[in-house]
Amino acid sequence: MTILRIADGQVLTPELTIERADVLVDREEGEILAVETKPEDSENPMDEMDTADEETLDASGGLVIPGLVNAHTHASMTLLRGYADDKPLAAWLEEDIWPVEANLTPADIRAGADLAAVEMIRSGTTAFSDMYFHVPEVAATVERSGLRARLGHGVVTVGRDEETAREDLKTSLDVASEYDGAANGRIRTAFMPHSLTTVGEGYLEEYVGRARDLGVPVHYHANETAAETSPIVEEHGTRPLVYAAERGLLEAGDYVAHAVHVDEREIDLLAESGASVIHCPASNAKLASGIAPVQRMLDAGVTVGLGTDGPASNNDLDTFDELRDAAMVGKLDAGDASAVPAEAAIGIATAGGADALGFDSGRIEAGRNADLAVLDLSAPHLTPVHDLVSHLAYAARGSDVRHTICDGQVLMRDRDLVTLDERAVCEAAADHATDLVRRTNEAQSS
C-alpha cells in the first residue's frame, strides 16, 4: 500500500466542524484510509510506521476540504465564454449558442473540456456532471485529467425528423452504456434528454425505459424558466415534475438541473422520489430565470447539489462562486438572512452534489473516495479567522486552493497542475474558439 499523507492541516469534518488532523489516503484504492486527529503535545502513532511508501503533501496553514462537486455543466462551452451575454435564455440559445454549437467538432469539444478540467482542478472541483455532445472526447479529458465525472449525451428531438431523433436518443443510450465505469471507475454515465419540452413525450417514455434497463440514471433540465413550465401545464394539465414522474423520469438516482419554478407539490415529489436537484444560482441569475427555493427544498428533505451550468452563462467554472451565490440568493429568495446558511451552502457544494451524482465522496472520512482540496488560509481576505466555515462560504475563492486531489491522485500541487499542461490547454482552446467562430460566421453568411 502506498500512502499519501496530507499533513498538518485543519480538516473539515462531515459534521462541518474543523479539527487538526492528517488525512491518510490509500493511493491504489483512491480512498481515504484514516483521518488522524492531532491532539496537542501527543506523539503521532503513524510516526513509528514504516514511511518508505508514504508521500507527504504539506497542508500546514491550510484547510482540507472535500473536493467541490460541480453537478451540472456543459464543460466544453468554455470555448463560448463571453461569446454572448445579457440576453434571455431563449434568445441567447436560438440566436447565439445553437448556431455556433452546430459547428462544434469533436476536436473542439476536447479542447473545451480540457480547458474546463484545468479550471475546475485549479479551483478545487474534483467531480462534475457533463451534458453535451461527442461524449467520447469528454471522457478522454476525464481520463487524462484525473477528475471524476458523470457524463452524458444531451438529446433534443423537437424540430427533428424521427430518424435523426432516434439516432440522437440511441447515441445517448449507447455512450451511457459504453462509458459507465470507464477511467478506472471515475466515469459514470446517465441518459440525458435535454429537457421535458425539447424531447417529445413518446420518446421520453420509450427511451427512459431503456435507460432503466441499462441501469443508468436520467439527468435533464427542468423548471428552469417560467416560459418553459407553462407549455407543459397548458398541454398536459399538470406541473412539469408531475409530468416527469408520471413518465418514469423521477426516480432515485435521477437528477434535474435548475428547478427554479417549482411548487410545493413538486418539492414533495422530489423528496419522495429520491431524485436530486442541481441548483445553478449564477446561471439562473445571469439568464434572469429566477431563484430556486433551495431552503424550502432542503427543509423538505430534497438532496440538492450545486452546478455552474455551462461557462457561457456563468462565465466560469469556479464552484466556490456558486457556493457563495447559493448562500446569497438563498437569503434573497427566502427573505431571511438565516436561510441557506454557510453550513447548508457548503453541504450542497460537497456531500449534496456527491449524493446527487451517486459518488462516494463529498465527506472526509475513512472509506470515502479521496477527492480533496487544500486551501491556503494565509491570504489577506481570509484574515483573521473567527470561523473557517464562514470563510469557506463567504470569503474563500478558487484561487485560494493550493492542492487538488482526486481518487487519491494529486492533480494540482502548490498551484501547479500535474496531469494537464495548462499553457498548452489554454492555447489550444483559444485556437479552437477562434476557428469555431470563423466557421460559424462562414456558415451563416453562405
Added chain:
Amino acid sequence: MTILRIADGQVLTPELTIERADVLVDREEGEILAVETKPEDSENPMDEMDTADEETLDASGGLVIPGLVNAHTHASMTLLRGYADDKPLAAWLEEDIWPVEANLTPADIRAGADLAAVEMIRSGTTAFSDMYFHVPEVAATVERSGLRARLGHGVVTVGRDEETAREDLKTSLDVASEYDGAANGRIRTAFMPHSLTTVGEGYLEEYVGRARDLGVPVHYHANETAAETSPIVEEHGTRPLVYAAERGLLEAGDYVAHAVHVDEREIDLLAESGASVIHCPASNAKLASGIAPVQRMLDAGVTVGLGTDGPASNNDLDTFDELRDAAMVGKLDAGDASAVPAEAAIGIATAGGADALGFDSGRIEAGRNADLAVLDLSAPHLTPVHDLVSHLAYAARGSDVRHTICDGQVLMRDRDLVTLDERAVCEAAADHATDLVRRTNEAQSS
C-alpha cells in the same frame, strides 16, 4: 516631469471599448498624461522622446482598467470578517456587531484599516469611502497605503443623552473639516450621520446645515431594509428620501448607501437632486435586505456607485465580486437578462463610483487621476477572449490584478505590495482580532 509608461496592454476606454495603447502617467501630478494608441506597424512617437525619466510598467498580455471604486464600506470591520453570519441586519448589529464594536480601540481601527487597504490594493480597488470611528487612524492608513478615499465619522444619536450625541456629531464635523484635502489631496471627507432612523430629526437639520457651511457632502445609510423605511413613513407620513430631501440631506455631492426599498418618486428625487446611490448587492443579499432597483435608477439618470459594505457582511473587500453581483442580481430584480449588462456594471464600479465620491477618476483619459489596475489575462478562466468587457464583468476577479496604481504611484507591482508590508499587516490584524474578541467576552461576562 517623470513619466510612468504602462506599456503594451489593452486599455478600457471611457466608452467601454478596448484599444491597444500605452497609458502615460505624470507621476508628480498623479495624472494621466496621454493614452497613446498603438496602430499596427507604426512607429511609436514617444519612442523618440528622452526616456531618462521614464519608468515602464509592463502590461503586455494585460488589460488596463480604471481602478475600481468601493464607494461604501466600513474598512476596519475586516477584524470582524466571519465573526457573525446568517442573521438579519437588526439582530446581527444588536447581538453581535455593536457589542464588539464598543470595544474597538484606535489601534484596532488602524490594524483593520491596514488589512482592508491590503485587500483592496490586491484586488484593484484604488478608491474607497469609509464610514467608521477613529477617522485619524483610517486617514493614516490611507496616507501610508497610497489609496484615495472619502472618509467620515459615523454618528448615532438614538439611545444617547444629548451631551454624548452632540459630541459625536461634533466629532463627525471636526474630522470632516480637519482631514479634507489630507494625504496630498487623496483624502476627502463627508459628514456621516449613520442613517435617517439612528440620528434624531432635530440633530440632522442642525448639523447638516453646519456640514454645508464647511463645504463637505453628506453620506448616510438609507432605505436599506423594509423594517427601516416603515417607521419614517409612519411617523412622518412620507418616504425616507423625501424626508431626507426636506431636511436638506439630499443635495448634489451627497451619497446614500443601499437604497434597496425606494419607490419611483424617490428615484426621481435622487436623479433631480444630483445625489448618488451606492449599491451594495452582496451585503443586501447576505442580510436578506433585498435588491436595489439599479436598472430603474440608471434609466432615471441617477448616479450609481458600488460598495462592498463592511467586510463582516460580505465577507471581503474584492469589488470585482460586487461588479459581478450587480450584473447578476440586477437581472433577477428586473426579471430581464438584458438589465444591468456588463457595460452598466463596469460603469458603476468605475466612473459611477468616482462621480459619486467626487473624484476625477474612473475613466482612462488625459487629465484624469492616474488611478488604474492592470489585469493579467492569461488565466484559464479568462480564456478564450471573445469580449474583454464580458470577461471584466463575468469572469475576472481580484486575484487577476497584476499591478495597482493610484495617484500615479504603483501600489502593487506583479502582485507584490509596494507601500504596505502584507505579512506584517495580516499578523497585526489577526492579533488585534483575537484581542478584541477576548476583551469583548470579558466585558460581557463582567
